[in-house]
Amino acid sequence: MRAAPAVALLVLAAGAWGEDAGPRLALGGEASFSYSNEDTGFFNDAAYGHNLLHLARLDLLASLRLATGLTAVADLRSENLDAPRAYALYLRYRPFAARELDLQAGRIPPVFGTFPRRRYAQDNPLVSWPLVWQYLTTLRPDAPPRSPDALLLVRGSGWLVPSAVYGAAAGVPTASAARWDTGVEARYADGPMELAVALTQGTLSDPRLEDTNDGKQASARIAWHPTPGVLLGASAAQGSFLDASVPLPPGRYDQRAFGLDAELAWGRVLVRAEAIYSEWDVPPTGRPPFDGPLAAAGFYVEGRWRFAPGWHVATRWDRLGFGDIRGSRGPEPWEAPVSRIEAGLGFTPRRHILLKAAYQHNARDYGFVRGNDLVAAQAVLWF
């Protein structure tokens, strides 16, 4: 992570030490344990060998107030007893106490969309993640497809995409909620309007710690909150996608994405929806060659109803589709469209414990495994 943004924030904050001096450390944490029957179609993989329904995750959250308006924030995460890594690590600075302007630098939460900024497993009423934020496509930034036919051959195998030149590895999702990008961002709110912008190293589908793709991503979201129960947002992002180490014909190879999100809440009911459209530029290689970017569009709508104190039911309908490319057999979707419906029950026996059970039906138009029904359970402890 580049130190310059962090140093810049510290310089700006110099002299901002106010009357309420003294650092204050706040800690929090979350442990979640998820289990399901075997996901033979790898529908819930977020990385190779990393299925969200077979996951033990530990998060240690920390915020340390360094000075008035300046806070260091961290989230150390361990998954399946892996070595902990910094899922989030950044400085947050509010230069004007009377204004809602916040600057953040480091490994930062994305400004695009809404799902990645949910309160972890606590605020996800179901067990799985929306497809558009998790499902692995066959697209790899380190191994661009050689031709349309080569890409069509591997549809439905995003958890381990073969490459004769670069070896097998997992593809990327349309938008990644599995890790955060590194860069700087600013957020400003005035009344019902909010604007957030960011400049980061990676892209929406491939957040990075270092700039290995020869370019930055610019992203933004504007949101309108006319009443507490209504939230509408629109997002956009564009950035270099392919690895700089890959030999490529001259040109820009970007990911461009647009998103819409909405949230409606009233009484004990909460409804959320999000739609993302994304395009990735690929080299015009192969015969016939790629004649345009690869496109994907994902949409989900979920609802939660708290029908009794400590109990809720929830459901999510989810669809991820892909644009056509022209192979030797004519136009076909470059990746297997996939759908999911999930329904679940949640119970809070005590305040810091949340138990969930869910049934999930997945269906895919291509691939070796075209459908999978799963029953999953999750236990969440937080403090």
Next chain:
Amino acid sequence: MVLRRSSTLALLALVPSTSAATLRGHVDVRLEVRPPLVRPAPQALSEGPPRETPDRRRSVVYLERAPQGAFEEPERARVVLDQRGEAFLPYVLAIGVGTTVDFTNSDATYHNVFSLSKPRRFDLGRYARGQSKSVRFDRPGVVRVFCDIHSHMSAYVLVFAHRFFSTTDESGAFRIDAVPPGSYSVAVWTDGQVRATRGLHVADEAETLGEDFVVE
């Protein structure tokens, strides 16, 4: 903590008397009671709004076992527990059985008040500023109240089956009126637990008893 309805054994067999005492005093809270730290929110894009700091140093002084005659008709009073600056104000509410609490929302954001405590479980759902939802407390006990959206928000509602309780004011002063003659145990509750208890005897004559407590 004993806030349950007194059993037959606990009821005092008293000779009916018209005299009653007033119990007054101060609670000096010396233990460190800091406002709750807001749980880190790495996923947030902002620091969040300014927050109220609830006064967690308020104590509730009460008689652990109620004297005879305490179980009159339940109260039908109404009190307010406000949500303001992402805090419940006041932090502790002491009420009698039968009291209705109006949970008003004075913030521009939604709150979702709920409790999983056995004496009273409820979930009021989300509602906007200016609106209020009510809960009647019909069983004695300690009820912890939270907001499902803001994890740092919490409050206590202490529900008594009798009327011999008092919440201290800003200076720590309390007053319990009309205590009949007899022997009692006085308890002081501060920030989540009973911090002190003391025996007390009220003579037959009407009198004012002074009792000061130190909580540390």
